[in-house]
Amino acid sequence: MVTAVSNNPFQHLTGTLVLAGAGKMGGAMLTGWLAGGLDPARVVVIEPMPSAEITALAANGIRLNPSDAAPAEVVVVAVKPQMFRAAGPALKPWVSESTLVLSIMAGTPIMALQEVVGGAVARAMPNTPAAIGRGITVAVPAGNVSAAQRALTDALLLATGAVEWVDDEALMDAVTAVSGSGPAYVFLLAEELARAGVAAGLPEALATRLARDTVSGAGELLHRSELSSATLRQNVTSPGGTTAAALAVLMGADGFQPLLERAVAAATARSKELAK
Ligand SMILES: NC(=O)C1=CN([C@@H]2O[C@H](COP(=O)(O)OP(=O)(O)OC[C@H]3O[C@@H](n4cnc5c(N)ncnc54)[C@H](OP(=O)(O)O)[C@@H]3O)[C@@H](O)[C@H]2O)C=CC1
Numbered sequence: 001m002v003t004a005v006s007n008n009p010f011q012h013l014t015g016t017l018v019l020a021g022a023g024k025m026g027g028a029m030l031t032g033w034l035a036g037g038l039d040p041a042r043v044v045v046i047e048p049m050p051s052a053e054i055t056a057l058a059a060n061g062i063r064l065n066p067s068d069a070a071p072a073e074v075v076v077v078a079v080k081p082q083m084f085r086a087a088g089p090a091l092k093p094w095v096s097e098s099t100l101v102l103s104i105m106a107g108t109p110i111m112a113l114q115e116v117v118g119g120a121v122a123r124a125m126p127n128t129p130a131a132i133g134r135g136i137t138v139a140v141p142a143g144n145v146s147a148a149q150r151a152l153t154d155a156l157l158l159a160t161g162a163v164e165w166v167d168d169e170a171l172m173d174a175v176t177a178v179s180g181s182g183p184a185y186v187f188l189l190a191e192e193l194a195r196a197g198v199a200a201g202l203p204e205a206l207a208t209r210l211a212r213d214t215v216s217g218a219g220e221l222l223h224r225s226e227l228s229s230a231t232l233r234q235n236v237t238s239p240g241g242t243t244a245a246a247l248a249v250l251m252g253a254d255g256f257q258p259l260l261e262r263a264v265a266a267a268t269a270r271s272k273e274l275a276k
């Protein structure tokens with residue numbers, strides 16, 4: 001007998017998924033999930049000011065801000081950490097002891113979620129490339145997360161990209177600083193490369209195009225290649241050539257290394273502050 005095997009990563013989701021906060025990150029994850037085959041009829045979105053995109057999803061069967069609530073299988077908490085203490089209690093009617101509460105809030109410890117919302121909490125830090133299935137998320141489970149809930153968390157996160165699990169929640173501050181915030185550093189690189197091109201005499205539209213395609217092309221090469229980033233960099237650097245001249249600046253005493261170290265330390269410190 002041949003057994004049919006489903007490719008749907010959401011096959012283990014048999015109840016409702018509630019997304020609280022469909023802003024930039026929650027919206028990106030929802031986009032990734034729907035693109036990956038999540039049945040819109042299983043989704044409830046709680047969002048006081050839904051964007052036009054989120055409002056349009058209601059036509060596909062998503063329930064937006066319903067007046068009735070019942071314990072869900074999964075509640076994804078994607079509100080700003082600063083408003084969690086105020087917004088969290090309203091989520092309680094959606095949560096029973098057996099609800100998986102998947103929080104993506106920066107800085108907010110598992111213990112705060114257990115206090116305010118309850119359920120079985122998994123804390124995760126995704127990033128916005130989740131919208132195109134190219135995110136990376138680091139997750140840490142609370143002690144009462146069952147094997148089935150961990151598998152469901154894995155399936156939800158894998159539908160938006162790669163997943164790493166850690167046991168030590170204290171790592172999440174530095175994780176947030178590297179991969180949660182990281183896409184912004186790369187987009188800033190594209191902005192500043194374009195600006196530097198204009199300063200070097202290029203028309204703005206051409207400089208913007210060159211910077212955007214260079215950053216995205218280099219990212220794609222890094223993604224597909226088995227070579228380390230250092231080797232890929234060396235492959236661009238002809239001895240005594242133009243790249244070497246630029247890298248002497250970027251790898252100098254006040255170059256990328258101390259700058260990124262300071263930036264990541266600042267983001268890590270801010271994540272720790274958000275926990276207070
Ligand atoms: N942006 C990113 O790249 C990443 C963000 N995160 C985390 O994701 C979370 C959301 O961040 P981000 O998407 O950037 O922020 P946004 O402000 O874009 O999203 C938060 C959303 O929650 C809405 N909201 C406000 N009050 C409530 C409520 N009571 N119930 C439900 N929703 C509510 C907000 O509406 P309104 O705007 O009207 O207040 C907003 O649309 C944060 O905790 C952040 O730490 C994690 C990883 C990456």
Ligand SMILES: O=C(O)[C@@H]1CCC=N1
Pocket residue numbers: 106176180181
């Ligand atoms: O800026 C922030 O606080 C969130 C967390 C990681 C990315 N954005």
